[in-house]
Amino acid sequence: MSKSLLSFQLEVLFWSDTHSYMKKMNRSHMDFFNGHCFFHMFLLLLLTITSIMPVVINPKEIESCRHTTIILIGATGDLARKYLWQGFFELFIKEQARLTTFTFIGCARSDQDSGEIKLQKILLDVVSCDDISNISPGNCQILKKDFIKLTHYHMLKGEEMYASLNDKIEVFQRKAAKQAEGVGIGFISDRIFYLSIPPFAYLDTSRNIHKFCRPSTPYSGLRLVLEKPFGKDYASAKFMSDELAKHFREEEIYRVDHYLAKPIAMQVLPVRTNNVHLEMVLNRNHVEKVEVVLTETSDVKDRLEYYDEYGVIRDILQNHLTELLLLVTMDLPKNATNKEEIEQNKIRVLQKFQALSPGDILLGQYQNYGSEIQEGLQKSGSTHLTPTFAAVLLRINSKRWQGVPFVLMSGKKMDERHSYIRIVFKDRSFCLPYHTCKNRSELIFSLSHGPAKIPSILHTLNLPIYLQEGMFHEFSESDIANKNLTQYRAFSLIQNTNAYASVISSVFHRDRTGFIGTDHLLQSWNYWGQGLSVLGDNLPKLYPGGKGSFRNLSFQYDFKHIDFNDQTFSKSNQRVDLILSDEDINMVSHNMAQIPDTFLGNTLVSASTDSLIQRLVEDLANSALDAIRKRGIFHIAFSGGAGPLVLFSKLATVPYLFPWKQIHIWMVDERCVSSNHTEYNFHNLDERLLRFIDIPMSNIHPMPTYLFTDICNPDDLGSKLYENHMQKLISNQRLDFIVLGVGMDGHTASLFRGQNSLKERTRLVVLTPGREGDSIKQRMTLTFPAINKAREIAVFVLGSHKHEVLKVISNDETNADKWPITGVNPDQGTMTWYIDHDALFGKSLS
Numbered sequence: 040m041s042k043s044l045l046s047f048q049l050e051v052l053f054w055s056d057t058h059s060y061m062k063k064m065n066r067s068h069m070d071f072f073n074g075h076c077f078f079h080m081f082l083l084l085l086l087t088i089t090s091i092m093p094v095v096i097n098p099k100e101i102e103s104c105r106h107t108t109i110i111l112i113g114a115t116g117d118l119a120r121k122y123l124w125q126g127f128f129e130l131f132i133k134e135q136a137r138l139t140t141f142t143f144i145g146c147a148r149s150d151q152d153s154g155e156i157k158l159q160k161i162l163l164d165v166v167s168c169d170d171i172s173n174i175s176p177g178n179c180q181i182l183k184k185d186f187i188k189l190t191h192y193h194m195l196k197g198e199e200m201y202a203s204l205n206d207k208i209e210v211f212q213r214k215a216a217k218q219a220e221g222v223g224i225g226f227i228s229d230r231i232f233y234l235s236i237p238p239f240a241y242l243d244t245s246r247n248i249h250k251f252c253r254p255s256t257p258y259s260g261l262r263l264v265l266e267k268p269f270g271k272d273y274a275s276a277k278f279m280s281d282e283l284a285k286h287f288r289e290e291e292i293y294r295v296d297h298y299l300a301k302p303i304a305m306q307v308l309p310v311r312t313n314n315v316h317l318e319m320v321l322n323r324n325h326v327e328k329v330e331v332v333l334t335e336t337s338d339v340k341d342r343l344e345y346y347d348e349y350g351v352i353r354d355i356l357q358n359h360l361t362e363l364l365l366l367v368t369m370d371l372p373k374n375a376t377n378k379e380e381i382e383q384n385k386i387r388v389l390q391k392f393q394a395l396s397p398g399d400i401l402l403g404q405y406q407n408y409g410s411e412i413q414e415g416l417q418k419s420g421s422t423h424l425t426p427t428f429a430a431v432l433l434r435i436n437s438k439r440w441q442g443v444p445f446v447l448m449s450g451k452k453m454d455e456r457h458s459y460i461r462i463v464f465k466d467r468s469f470c471l472p473y474h475t476c477k478n479r480s481e482l483i484f485s486l487s488h489g490p491a492k493i494p495s496i497l498h499t500l501n502l503p504i505y506l507q508e509g510m511f512h513e514f515s516e517s518d519i520a521n522k523n524l525t526q527y528r529a530f531s532l533i534q535n536t537n538a539y540a541s542v543i544s545s546v547f548h549r550d551r552t553g554f555i556g557t558d559h560l561l562q563s564w565n566y567w568g569q570g571l572s573v574l575g576d577n578l579p580k581l582y583p584g585g586k587g588s589f590r591n592l593s594f595q596y597d598f599k600h601i602d603f604n605d606q607t608f609s610k611s612n613q614r615v616d617l618i619l620s621d622e623d624i625n626m627v628s629h630n631m632a633q634i635p636d637t638f639l640g641n642t643l644v645s646a647s648t649d650s651l652i653q654r655l656v657e658d659l660a661n662s663a664l665d666a667i668r669k670r671g672i673f674h675i676a677f678s679g680g681a682g683p684l685v686l687f688s689k690l691a692t693v694p695y696l697f698p699w700k701q702i703h704i705w706m707v708d709e710r711c712v713s714s715n716h717t718e719y720n721f722h723n724l725d726e727r728l729l730r731f732i733d734i735p736m737s738n739i740h741p742m743p744t745y746l747f748t749d750i751c752n753p754d755d756l757g758s759k760l761y762e763n764h765m766q767k768l769i770s771n772q773r774l775d776f777i778v779l780g781v782g783m784d785g786h787t788a789s790l791f792r793g794q795n796s797l798k799e800r801t802r803l804v805v806l807t808p809g810r811e812g813d814s815i816k817q818r819m820t821l822t823f824p825a826i827n828k829a830r831e832i833a834v835f836v837l838g839s840h841k842h843e844v845l846k847v848i849s850n851d852e853t854n855a856d857k858w859p860i861t862g863v864n865p866d867q868g869t870m871t872w873y874i875d876h877d878a879l880f881g882k883s884l885s
């Protein structure tokens with residue numbers, strides 16, 4: 040029997056025997072021994088002498104007891120509550136049976152008394168045995184109590200408190216050393232500082248740790264554990280690393296990437312190592328593409344400040360997704376356990392990442408992000424460009440990977456939560472993941488959630504993968520069928536260790552494989568820093584957040600390109616419904632019930648102003664989708680005036696509702712003024728809408744009011760030109776949708792009372808004098824023939840000042856000469872009045 044196998048047996052037996060022995064012991068005796076190395080030594084010797092089991096002991100272990108002090112700075116924060124204390128508890132349970140004793144010190148800024156109470160409460164609340172196998176509830180209570188007893192609070196605020204922290208650590212260490220001395224065995228102590236604090240505090244904190252808390256002995260066992268972010272770009276990462284290097288040796292620094300500690304991520308290298316045939320096809324000749332994805336359903340409300348500064352690329356892609364990608368793309372080390380070689384091989388791939396260009400990056404932002412920032416951080420302005428979604432096309436210029444597209448994608452507030460690495464092998468047939476793969480081979484490392492629901496490894500039936508005996512459980516046929524994974528074999532781990540428990544255990548054992556070394560970090564920032572710098576002010580595409588987000592953000596890619604798939608809308612048969620709050624819905628339906636549903640013989644939609652705008656946006660979107668589905672294109676014309684202005688602003692917040700590349704925007708009318716005049720209709724359209732949407736220039740059609748000689752000079756024939764342009768681009772000159780308003784004098788478009796333009800019967804566009812008494816003397820406008828040809832006309836009326844004119848025209852509806860709006864009568868199309876309550880009733884209903 041090999042030595043390692045024997046020591047393994049020893050650990051297992053020792054562990055279980057210790058506990059059954061402890062259970063039998065009287066609790067008051069237990070308290071005395073509890074948590075002391077001496078106690079374990081005693082048991083070990085007892086077991087050895089009485090030959091209960093075969094004993095093969097590592098001589099170093101028998102010579103020395105080990106006392107580890109773990110100091111958590113940021114002990115009452117979110118990460119500590121959610122994961123770290125539980126991780127320490129699991130470490131305590133696992134390691135205390137192996138000649139190790141512990142002290143835990145939680146540090147935070149609260150004063151000593153309230154901090155102690157707070158920490159006690161956290162420990163009682165969060166520490167549990169739920170995910171630890173083979174611990175009975177009774178034993179759990181004992182272990183929990185022991186753990187809490189070993190945990191102390193220390194207020195840490197200012198330099199002098201580091202000195203007293205050091206005193207405290209030394210008191211505990213001396214006590215442990217004394218006990219070891221008592222039984223005549225060696226003693227080693229080490230201390231782990233875990234920093235769970237904002238990054239701006241890293242440098243001061245680590246400097247103070249070095250200055251006040253570094254043990255004087257040459258063998259110090261000191262470790263500094265850091266959570267990301269490790270910089271915002273190359274320069275800040277380099278600065279931070281250089282500063283740390285002044286006080287800590289590289290091997291003392293543990294930069295955490297908890298994704299590397301996810302149980303399935305930890306299986307990527309073993310799977311590659313154990314499947315030689317897989318390794319033979321893991322290259323450009325056989326791999327078609329690799330996708331590394333982390334989608335979440337949560338928003339960022341609880342960490343707005345951090346998130347607004349960092350965004351999804353820095354938060355997820357630079358670290359977690361890059362690290363996962365490296366696991367798949369690095370060369371395997373010649374010796375699977377050579378950690379140094381693993382690290383070097385990862386750096387080597389990073390060095391081959393091809394620099395990004397702006398076209399390689401797609402960005403998105405969920406709809407409410409801007410308002411969350413405004414409310415949460417009291418920041419004004421609408422220029423929050425921080426992406427909450429990104430998809431990046433990454434290329435690796437190495438012999439192994441040249442020509443293979445890699446996509447890293449992540450988003451907040453997406454349809455579902457799922458993180459995975461998907462390797463798709465080359466095949467000529469098309470298939471979707473999880474659905475129709477018949478020939479194509481795929482290997483998926485599913486880290487969490489998704490259709491498999493639990494962390495799993497999935498592979499298509501035609502790609503045999505061998506997994507380590509005894510570690511995995513294969514999904515049953517019915518499980519596979521239930522989860523709709525019929526083309527796959529799926530395996531989950533029999534024992535899933537929480538990622539933070541693994542992180543903590545690795546730090547304890549000084550296993551730095553899953554941590555980010557300085558060279559590695561800087562190489563990664565070298566790539567991502569450059570990528571972020573080419574982005575400039577790229578606008579993220581807005582998406583609704585929640586269900587339907589991925590439909591809006593769907594994209595396609597190959598080795599050369601990545602682009603949003605704007606066809607999504609035209610392919611979809613779904614109606615667009617903006618999400619109204621329950622309050623809105625109640626109000627709309629309540630108010631709708633009180634009002635007539637027609638106005639001047641046409642459909643009437645009325646609601647409070649906000650709901651009405653929302654409704655018009657929905658109707659517009661549905662009309663656009665319908666037109667694009669049927670004819671591939673949608674022509675819309677907007678008038679000037681106050682109503683359209685608010686409509687433009689609303690449309691700008693939901694650009695994802697419209698396939699803008701297939702939409703053409705026309706003007707109903709224009710004022711003959713210079714292009715930067717505040718009443719120049721196109722200027723307002725541009726300022727409020729066009730600059731926020733991704734629409735081709737060739738789809739935008741301002742009226743040619745300024746051509747060759749002067750603004751609206753009839754000799755320049757601008758109106759004729761616009762008419763020709765409409766004839767050329769719009770089939771039968773039938774606009775799909777026109778948004779009109781009504782002036783207080785009853786005019787619509789630039790068709791004013793008593794003017795000749797009202798009588799125009801053939802021309803589509805004319806120059807016409809301005810309203811009587813107006814400072815703007817001339818305008819260009821669509822005529823009734825152009826307007827009445829349209830498929831849909833919306834007359835949009837807002838505000839109580841419009842009430843009077845609506846009242847008058849409803850009693851004098853056929854006098855178009857006097858009330859030009861009444862000349863709007865679609866030849867074949869439909870007309871809908873969108874009138875808010877203020878305009879309809881002269882006052883608000885609420």
Ligand SMILES: O=C1O[C@H](COP(=O)(O)O)[C@@H](O)[C@H](O)[C@H]1O
Nearest residue numbers: 297335337354355359458487538
């Ligand atoms: O580091 C981070 O990871 C979490 C996602 O981690 P998970 O283990 O819950 O999947 C992410 O929400 C967060 O934005 C990021 O900073």
